[in-house]
Amino acid sequence: MSNSVDKRSAHIIDVLTEEFGASMAMDPAAFRRKFRKMAASPFAFYRGSAALFYADQRGDFADDRFLDERTGRVWIHGDLHAENFGTYMNASGQLVFNVNDFDEAYVGPFTWDLRRFAASVALLGYSKALSDAVIGELVAGFAGSYLTELRAIADGGDDAIGSITLDNADGVLRRVLQQARLNTRVDLLATQTTVDNYERRFSIGDGVFEVDGDTRGKVVAAFQEYLGTLPATSTRPRPLAAQIKDVVLRKGVGIGSAGLPSYNLLLEGHTQALENDVVIYMKQAQVPAVARYSTDESVRNYFRHQGHRTAESQRALQAHADPWLGFTELDGVGQLVAEVSPYAADLDWADVNEPEELTGILADLGRAVARMHSVADDESSHDLVDYSTEEAIVAAVGSDESGFVTHLVDFAHAYGVRARQDHQLFVDLFRNGRLPGI
DSSP: OOHHHHHHHHHHHHHHHHHHHHHHHHOHHHHHHHHHHHHTOHHHHHHHOHHHHHHHHTTTTOOOTTOOTTTTSEEEOSSOOTTSEEEEEOTTSOEEEEEOOOTTOEEEOHHHHHHHHHHHHHHHHHHTTOOHHHHHHHHHHHHHHHHHHHHHHHTTSTTOOOSEETTTOOHHHHHHHHHHHHOOHHHHHHHHEEEETTEEEEOOBTTEEEOOHHHHHHHHHHHHHHHTTSOTTOOSOOOGGGOEEEEEEEOOOSGGGTTOOEEEEEEOOSSSOGGGOEEEEEEEOOOOGGGGGOOOHHHHTTOSSHHHHHHHHHHHHOTTOOTTOEEEEETTEEEEEEEOOTTOOBOOGGGOOSHHHHHHHHHHHHHHHHHHHHHSSTTSSOOSSOSOHHHHHHHHHTTOHHHHHHHHHHHHHHHHHHHHHHHHHHHHHHHTTOSTTO
């Protein structure tokens, strides 16, 4: 191998070891499964290696003329790629298609979100055998719609499109929302629980385990602490006296949660009818990858623990977050708590292959990201970002819209190549036993 390949391979090992080393030591088998999933494709590798991406933003790709004191300090999603969008039921009872999965959210440069998404579009386009020219047009469409929406919001919102809902969605995104609308709480409960002797309990099976009395006691105590973190203005009916009917341990949940325990709690619904029961999860929150490459101590010191950070970030970035969203501690470790929503549906990119459809979807996603960035600022209930992010970003771009678009298009192409090369290096490292600890 050449010196440059050796150097990059060593860098990949160092970054992944720093990010996952402690967790790998606790559950090597879980990380072997995670890494095999990452090995499947460049996009899968990119999804699972956010830390490598952020290390590069402080290194080879550090030049960014659109960052200043304010635009470098925006509440960002932290892992904004094409597969982190889907539906949810907001606090107003409305189905929304938007960004989801806020486990990596933090405060940092707004362009890091946009770059991460743009590179994911390049990888997605490459996997669909689209030309570089078409990929460039798709990224440009996303960047243009992002900026147009953000400017409309900054100007007062009259021209802003707003949230993507059944009222304004069309094409593929409307179909996803319609599919989510068909989901029911009864269907969700049927997949996770059984009714025995007139009482509902969790089903025990693959990845789902019973808990002992001591563990249940700790989870129940943590749940009581969590109740105090729920918004006082929540409109969702609360369970009867927050009665816990059952608790189980879940393992192997998601590519980003390898090795981490997660507990599901079955709650009595707002009536005694069994179809109203609610499932919530309590999962250990982790240090977000972007935080390792941020030097802002005021951001780091703002949060009590990672569960607090994740919940506060989601509330900041979603206009109407899940009213069950909260946080707690379990054995001294921060936990995120939220409902297992019956109304979640993801966009399946395998069903979208032609540039015409992709163009429309990416324009919608550009608007969705603009809404997300604009929500968490001086007009929200959070004081960590105490100025208008949309005004700051619009001012930083100024009249150089074409330069801004070109910046993201060029980055998408360059980092798409980098990620595909890194994927191959990662596969070689993994298959030859060069990743320590697994």
